[in-house]
Amino acid sequence: MASREDIKFLSNPNIGKKKKKYCRFKKFGIKHIDYKDPDFLLQFINEQGKLLPRRITGNSLKYQKKVAVAVKRARHLAILPYVADLLK
Amino acid sequence: MKNYEVTFIVDPVLSSDEIKTAAKTYSDMLTDEGCNIVDLGELGLKQLAYPINRRNSGVYYCIEYTTTAPAVIAKMELAFRRDERIMRFLTIALDKYAVKFNQDKRDGKIGLSRKKDDDEASSSTTKTEKPVKKQDLTKIEGVGPKIAEVLASSGILTYSDLAAASGDKLKEALAKGGSSFTMHDSSTWAEQSKLADQGKWNELQKMQDSLNGGSSKVGSEEE
Numbered sequence: 001m002a003s004r005e006d007i008k009f010l011s012n013p014n015i016g017k018k019k020k021k022y023c024r025f026k027k028f029g030i031k032h033i034d035y036k037d038p039d040f041l042l043q044f045i046n047e048q049g050k051l052l053p054r055r056i057t058g059n060s061l062k063y064q065k066k067v068a069v070a071v072k073r074a075r076h077l078a079i080l081p082y083v084a085d086l087l088k
Numbered sequence: 089m090k091n092y093e094v095t096f097i098v099d100p101v102l103s104s105d106e107i108k109t110a111a112k113t114y115s116d117m118l119t120d121e122g123c124n125i126v127d128l129g130e131l132g133l134k135q136l137a138y139p140i141n142r143r144n145s146g147v148y149y150c151i152e153y154t155t156t157a158p159a160v161i162a163k164m165e166l167a168f169r170r171d172e173r174i175m176r177f178l179t180i181a182l183d184k185y186a187v188k189f190n191q192d193k194r195d196g197k198i199g200l201s202r203k204k205d206d207d208e209a210s211s212s213t214t215k216t217e218k219p220v221k222k223q224d225l226t227k228i229e230g231v232g233p234k235i236a237e238v239l240a241s242s243g244i245l246t247y248s249d250l251a252a253a254s255g256d257k258l259k260e261a262l263a264k265g266g267s268s269f270t271m272h273d274s275s276t277w278a279e280q281s282k283l284a285d286q287g288k289w290n291e292l293q294k295m296q297d298s299l300n301g302g303s304s305k306v307g308s309e310e311e
Contacts, residue, residue: 031185031189032183032188032189036131073180076176078138
């Protein structure tokens, strides 16, 4: 019986499996989103600086609203732009 | 006793003394009104995401305070508006999670953990100092930069570590890095690293010439 190390595949046997999307705040127990942290908030906006929809980010409704509030506060304080291009 | 946080941006063209006094006047105003200042943080000179008053950068300050009389907020905001040195300000009421978050941030509990890439806001452990000097494991044939990282995260940092690690331990360490790494044949790494540890680079070079991609199987399966 060949061991797992001896078997080599031409294409990835895991191909086609769907990655389960989850709310990262619920999963890791993060309760507060800091508006002063642009690097963290960049995950939730696209290259034009617009907020990403919930179906893309996987956030639950509660945390998507908190993210939106945080991004808008950051925009007011010029930590994030309102309009941009090639942001990432 | 509510917690509030005010972030404001001071004009950067002023001298650093003027900037500091500008921030201090507001923190003094708060203490005069009977507020308890939890923290006065200077986030420093930062580039603005868009120009404000034709300026492209500003000095950010963040004051966290508690008060029983919320009327002070209106007073302070009025002073901010009148003051020409302040470009923007934002006052926020903090809920209990925000208060805890700020507290953890000051204590240094918030930061990237070493093992997994959790989000920054999660309260994971901070990086610890590595007492042992890390050696370049990529000199071993069969070990590239990614595998060196995977080994480092399992505690194999120097040539002597790699030499001392048994075959099973190496396989375990690779498996921890991910299923793609278990393909790699680590049987000769211990031998190679023993030579490297002793500084026998000539012998190591000879050995690597005879090896083929880190495995001692003669004739590889190249197609």
